[in-house]
Amino acid sequence: MTGIEYDDFLDLDYEPTGTDLVCEFSIAPASDMSMEAAASRVASESANGTWAALHVDEAELTDLSAVACDIRENAGPGGNVTVAYPTDLFEDGSMAQILSCIAGNIMGMKAVDSIRLEDCKWPETLVEGFPGPQFGTAVAHEKLDAGDRPVLATVPKPKVGLSTDAHVDIAEQAWRGGVDLLKDDENLTDQYFNPFEDRVERSLSVARELTEETGEKKDYLVNITAETDEMVRRAEFVADQGGGFIMVDVVTAGWSAVQTVRDVAEKHDLAIHAHRAMHAAFDRMDHHGVSMRTLAQVARLCGVDHIHTGTAGLGKLENEDTPGINAWLKSDLYGTTDVLPVASGGLHPGVIDALIDALGTDIAIQAGGGIHGHPDGTEAGARALRQSVEASMQGVPLRDHADAGNPELAAALDKWGAETPR
């Protein structure tokens, strides 16, 4: 009979193997706890241990212990801890089970005053259990005609409450003005004032008309967020209506639901747009929770094609290391398809040059208020956004481009300048 004590989970000489999942945590130990003591408790509780010394029959136990294998203390209280997990601890292909280990009980442990899961290094054996994205950044030329410019999208605003007539009218103006994608807002799903099926059917019919009229592919990020079986049904409806994209609020819907939707998306050639509403509940504080970097990694494994990752500080919402997260989404992950990062939130034509400087052009840019708030309306707002992208890609100052026969951009600059809205 052997015991499993907390100290069994600390080994600063252990070198993670290529099959370990290696997680980076920042922690602040409880005031009466050393970093070592806190680190071993985090490794224990997130793997196979608990607070009491256990007596087990080795013949009946698979050793799935994690190891706190590196500690780097800060000048102040706390520091970073690296924990290596054996992949046998995890169920292949179950993101819910993995997160219940590495971002589960430990978030509430009294042994730490705070803990944040900052980053994960995923072993190939775990990555193979997930489908990854179908398209990723290739949507720009496989499903749209964006070429080497950013994919452009807009959300009708007010975000909810518009009638279906008004929604479809705004869509028509925005597509005519030059956006590639219409997008439902995160809380527009199937409400009486703008019912799902009617909205989808009529919007996609206009998308086909504007594809014809403009010679550029127009499509629609349809928010299918709902109970899982209903999401499957809605995804199939979008495919039946000729749509090429669906959108899921991945945090509020849940990762197991996303995995189910990914299977349906594969069958129907649908790209998945991940809205991350509620992410800031656990990634905004820099000392506790789960980082957006980790969330983006989870989303890529589960197979979304696009995900919102912030505006590099140029928009209305708090951001975390947008450039670093975007780089990871496009990095090699054992051949896993990349993900198209989406910049959104308070963007307007006056900040696109700075945005492209910060994030490059291999992104999607979403502007809601920054298009529909244009002094001359939605179509002019879309034209202004397009003109701002043109100028930014040519390296021409926005005002010069505006004055060179782009009055819609001039009007946007007159109204908003280069302000960062809040």
Ligand SMILES: O=C(COP(=O)(O)O)[C@H](O)[C@H](O)COP(=O)(O)O
């Ligand atoms: O509707 C919008 C932005 O509208 P607008 O363009 O009018 O500000 C999105 O929900 C936010 O960008 C989400 O935030 P994030 O992109 O950070 O997840």
Ligand SMILES: [Mg+2]
């Ligand atoms: Mg929104």
